[in-house]
Amino acid sequence: MSSTAGSTLTREEADLSEQQRAAANRPYQVVVWNDPVNLMSYVAWVFRSYFGHSKEKAKKLMLQVHHEGRAVVATGPREQAERDVTAMHNYGLQATVEEAE
Structure with a gap:
């Protein structure tokens, strides 16, 4: 008898679900x-206003x-990174989402 007795998921479905959870937990970065x-002053202002970065960090970025x-x-999580990129576009900045290394 298999250890998945009583489970409605096949092994492949369970593996896929586990991969999806791992992908969802992977960090993404906003570039x-x-x-x-x-x-430049406007870009620093956007970083302070939207992300809440300090004046020093906003200037450095x-x-x-x-x-x-x-x-x-x-x-952060992919969904948040996508929201942040959309916000940057709304501020007129060019931005993309990348998987964090």
Whole structure:
């Protein structure tokens, strides 16, 4: 007799469900990209206003975007990262979601 007696899930379904849970728990990061449109002061203001970063951290991230072309401004669950990216787009910033390493 199998150890899944009484269970309605097949082994494959259980494995898939476990993979889905693992994917849902994986951290994702919000990356803001440099653009030629927005002022640096505005970008720092967005980071402070939306993410609640301190003035110093917002400036550091803004300078990273400016000099390196991108910065990770937040990390968390995929759904939150997607909401954050949408918010960045609404502020006129270019942003994407990436799996955290």
